[in-house]
Amino acid sequence: MASVTKWGKRGIALGAGAAATALVLTGCASSSVSDTELNGLSIGTTDKITSLDPAGSYDNGSFAVQNQVFPFLMNTPVGSPDVEPDIATKAEFTNPTTYEVTLKDGLEFANGNKLTSSDVKFSFDRELKINNENGPQSLLANLKSIDTPDDTTVVFNLDHADQTWPQVLSSPAGPIVDEDVFSATKLTSADDIVKGKAFAGQYQISSYKENQLIQYKVNPKYDGVLGKAKTDEVTANYFTKETDLKLAVQKGDVDVAYRSLTPTDISDLRKDDKLTVTDGPGGEIRYVVFNFKTQPFGTGQDDADEAKALAVRQAAADVVDRAALAKEVYNDTFTPLYSMVPDGLTGAVQPFKDMYGDGDGGPDVSKAKKTLADAGVTGKVQLDIQYAPDHYGSASDDEYALLKTQLEDSGLFTVNIQSTVYTTYAQERTKDAYPEYQLGWFPDFSDADNYLSPFFTKENFVQNHYDDSVIQDLIAKEQAESDPDKRADLIEQAQEREASQISTLPLLQGKSVAVASKDVKGLQLDASFKFRYATLSK
Template sequence: MASKKNGMRLAAAVIGISAIALTGCTGPSSNDSGGDGSGEASSAPITLGTTDKVTSLDPAASYDNGSFMVMNQIYPFVLNSEPGSPDPSNDLAESAEYTSPTEFTVKLKPGLKWANGNDLDSKDVKFSFDRQLEIADPNGPSSLLGNMESVEAPDATTVVFKLKVAEDQTFPQVLTSPVGPIVDDEVFPADKVLDDQEIVDAKAFGGQYIIDSYNKNNLISFTENEAYQGVLGAPANSKAAIKYYADANNLKLEVQQNKIDVAWRSLTPTDIEDLGNEESLSVHKGPGGELRYVVFNFDSMPYGAKTDDADEAKSLAVRQAAAHLVDRQAIATNVYKDTFTPAYSYVPQGFTGAIEPLKDMYGTDGKPDAAKAKKALEDAGVETPVKLALQYNPDHYGPNSGDEYALVEKQLEADGLFDVDLKSTEWVTYQKQRVTDYPAYQLGWFPDYSDADNYLSPFFATENFLSNGYENAEVDSLISEQRGQSDVAERTASIEELQRMVAEDLSTLPLLQGSQVAVAGKDVQGVEKTLDASFKFRLGVLSK
């Protein structure tokens, strides 16, 4: 944990970051010539299998793990993180520093090029961030730029980010996040999303790889981008591919038969256990930042703002009753064989500022309490059983999602307080419909960067990623305030208070906290290098 020094050193190293060690951002990166994947590429191609899906290759149109995994291979960032570290380092940047309390100034490396030969300069950087805010796609990550007032490009290698909150402790990490991929301003339109195939055809790539062939959610083939000059360096493999599976059974079978080199999201707990017994395979685990929630839509849930019987107090009582009834430990043990642990807060345990307010506020000592649920509903005058439409996704969040939500349904209905209508939808459709059509639904969160703020701002700021109608002016104010708090103890206290505040409102109901798991052939090298706290999977570190 980096300590914060008093004051700000202008035109020198970036200010000390309380929750972020911003190593490598104030001068040439320690590894500008290449990350852990650098060096002469081996001749053996690498194939990774996954059940995750790509929503879009356009960074403005997707905010999901499957899409961002591909973007990390093909797009450059102003700042990125080396494999093995969550800390921002220079990618396109030659230097990055606060030059005033509200100005973060970046100097780009000179002579950068896109894979198609176009110049890659400050105009592309300004264009990329302006474009995120202009399009503001409901499935996109533009909410991460809530603290950016504007971005300027005074010359070809200088970018100045003007911020609303001074000394933002999270902004360098934001530049490494899903809102951070830089796109070619000569290819992408400024005000609309670009089709995947048009991106591929234009070779609009500036990351470690280019896409050689693209069959969406079937097979993507990559080759090295020789124009890339960033922190990741040259890949350790000559070629790589991502193969997509409709279900975990086929993913398990193909890694078991050595038809793919790595299986990465989402195998069942039973599959992981079985594959760990295979002599030809290794199970690799990394630090976990995943949270799984139920999200409530404040407009369409029972007694929501746009329902015929809208009533804010009754709507809150419904959410409180659900919080009293869920049995997280039963879900973790019975469904996931304790590969997940119960989550009683909005920030995972292990992050600075994480507390467990839900354990104290709902149920009894973390266990369900039907009497408290019944009282919450009765006190608000809610008739029972409450009819609740609940949606989940069986492919993106793994095949155990069906068992998970069947158990949630059973827990809610056990005492006659709820009548749950449980349905499932395939991921690509689910991503589009969840922001408007689902009163309550499953969501899994994979952090954009390693800071508690990333579990708070995207969910609870008024213009949030969920688009679920939640607003709280006091929460908005404290979210902004904590970003600029340079004192570690002060910021930690704010993060703790934010968790208590949103636990009272219950716009989401956290259930489980998970970890990163990959299964690979024993001849595959480098897997452990990418299962780090940046939560970015790098194809470029893999070799055999």
């Protein structure tokens, strides 16, 4: 999930995983516990949790957990991309910049504390106050203030009209937390959250070992649109290797495997009669970020030159072969991406296809050479690209090796690629440590804005020193525009503007895939892009 102002999620990865036996993984080791001891479903994943506290994370691995245990004012019912009131009875704009929500009466957290409008205000205020570098607060950039005239009424006062605000309330910025357990000024530890039973979602956490194992039990006090969970107990296990996850689901040690399996693994598992492979709507994108300060000729370099820096980014865009990446690395489980807004969303266009390479999606080395020469760039350009295969999948090794080959075979670049574990990566990338680096994105909600505002607003999730008033103005206008055709046009203009400057270089878009044993029922991957444990049973 990653974000900016209003961002789309979570630097690539929707994670919630599934492992059927209680596999506690440390490093590459694993130990198993029988299904009878688990007395429920198990889910396994290779995704990583950054923080159980919603104020400290904006990634799929963390959001997958938060979705199970925290309530939202607005949520997406199973099978729908459209939001509805969750723990609320009513939610509506009373004017273009005022959104009023009425909570249900008698709401409680699992610990017995009452859930009131005070908790709601506290939840959003603390995200903004803590302002954690990995948090989702950019999604709240349009929030001016919150009023709570009584225990069940919440009034959001916005800086400007925003058609996506109801969806923001269902996003990683939207979990409602217990003000009697969570700190108002700093992140609250997972131990304190679990001990405090500060949950009001469909499940509560009974045992928590971060990035190893989480045990859930049903929360009888949940009173929301999603209804009661189908299974009382669920165990989520975290794998360090995709091969271990594949083996576990093949052996029946896991009931469900969700993020991440390699394209080759998925192809193999489709042939297994004991398993069902479920494909869901796409939304995931993969892209390269350029740090405008530390990239070649960047603003922080001794030889800083804006025109040359742009030429470097444009030349890279000219020589990248996305079709080869999709086919050779991902067996076409991903497709070429020519905009930060993926195909299928209203307003999506393909400016990188039209503006770069051969004009039809392919590379053009001669064009790249001319771009660099016209800017006065001589000699090979050094690119130092960082990536995180433990977060974005082991296929990232092949993806970035091929990207390196494509760039170097042009004769225009010398490329160093280096991998880093994601827990370090997530911290270092925001500190100008990487001139160019891999990110992925999985949307918070199904709207083109979720692929624009998180990246290109002034205070954005990428934090790569890209600051363009033109695209910021276009984003502000599309957020406020209620006419669908006019809004789509503004979205198109924003994509074209970014493509002309290349803050980010889009590469691939994918789809969500889950693998489950034949006896698992209720597995649904829909356009909400949320993986819900509560629909599963066996």
